[in-house]
Amino acid sequence: MKRSISFGKGFCLGLGACGVLAACGGQTGDRTAVVAPEPVVFPEGVAISTRENELASYQIPNMGEAAEAYYGPDSTHLIAQVQSPLAVTSPRGLSGFLTQTFTDAGTDIVQINSKGWDACSYYFPDGERIVWTSIKDNMNMPIGNWSDWRNYPQGAELYISDRAGQSVQRLTNNAYYEAEVSVSPDGEWIVFGRQIDGNMDLWVMRSDGTEERQITFTEDDQEGAPFFFGDSRTIMYRAWKASEYDQSPTPMTVYTIHRDGRNQQQHTFTNDMNWAPYPAPNGQNYVFVRAETPRNWEVYLGYLDGKTPPKRLTFDEGFDGFPALSPDGRKMVWTSSRSASGGGFMSGLRLHVMDVSSLNLGPEFANFSGEE
DSSP states (O other), rough: OOEEEEOOTTOSSSTTBOOOOOOOOOTTTTTTOOOOOOOOOOOOOOOEOOOTTTTTTTEEEOOOOOOEEEEOOTTSSSEEEOOOSSOOTTTOOOOEEEEEEEEETSHHHHHHSSSSSSEEEEETTSSSEEEEEOOTTTTTTTOOOOOOOOOOTTTTTTEEEEESSSSSSEESSSSSSSEEEEOTSSSEEEEEEEEEEEEEEEEEEEEEESOOOOOOOOEEEEEEEEEOTTTTSSEEEEEEEGGTSSSOOOOOOOOEETTTTTEEOOOOOOOSEEEEEOOTTTTEEEEEEOOOOOOOTEEEEEEETSSSSEEEEEOOOBBBEEEOOOOSSSSSEEESSSSOOOOOOOSSEEEEEOOOGGGSSSSGGGGEEEEO
């Protein structure tokens, strides 16, 4: 049965953001008109990019090469993996990446972990705790390759700590690859990817590491990059088929599924690389990556209505990927090669922030619909 859900005053919606919405009127769900938000104020001194067809953006200063940044509940602090001399190096001599927190003005930089090699990380909605992936306790195992699912680092475990990198709690303890982790907006659940015998599926657990449960069960599909919508129940993710992985670009599909493993729904229906989806706080949109060519990847805005065509947000002849939205829906952080001077397709990646306040993605524009 399809059910439309109208949220009233004070409902916490979207990655820890508590948005005060206009009250719904009677049974009709009418709501007071919402005033469009003011443009984002960029940090003083940054160079503003105004390239054709793009909304204004800037590169986060004072940061090295980095990828996969995600906003905390204050819509100012971020967490990401940043290249570090403290990390181990790859078999090819590439310096590894370790978890840092920082602001989108390039200030308040904190080194969370100083050993091994880290991957996917995320804030809890209290803003005081974080969850992250690392091989720091399994350095005796092969480093592998974070970018090749056939050689993912086995022994990548999940950890929780405070924002200073202290009070570390290990959540998993096995020889599997566990990463691609995020936290529900109510702080009660963690969703992540786990690879067993070369097959990737999604799992959930309580935020204290208890009640582990597998929610996808597929042999060909390789699920990953899961993130909660504002209801703390609906999870968006992408999947590719192992049988199609050698195609370039690899075809991928965007799905949603409930936290209990029910109600899987497909949201993209092309043979494109529909990669790295991230839900918007308004419950109606998501950002994701599509490959225009094998070496030109762009960020798009997707629509859950199943009717509106995706809207292209980036325009650069290179790599634009890993988009994520701030809880207030006003900013998009993403990783781009546009600031690199030469090098390979995915080399010299830096973090950029775009003002997306004009796209009405924030919780004040919420109109969440779900399936029972």
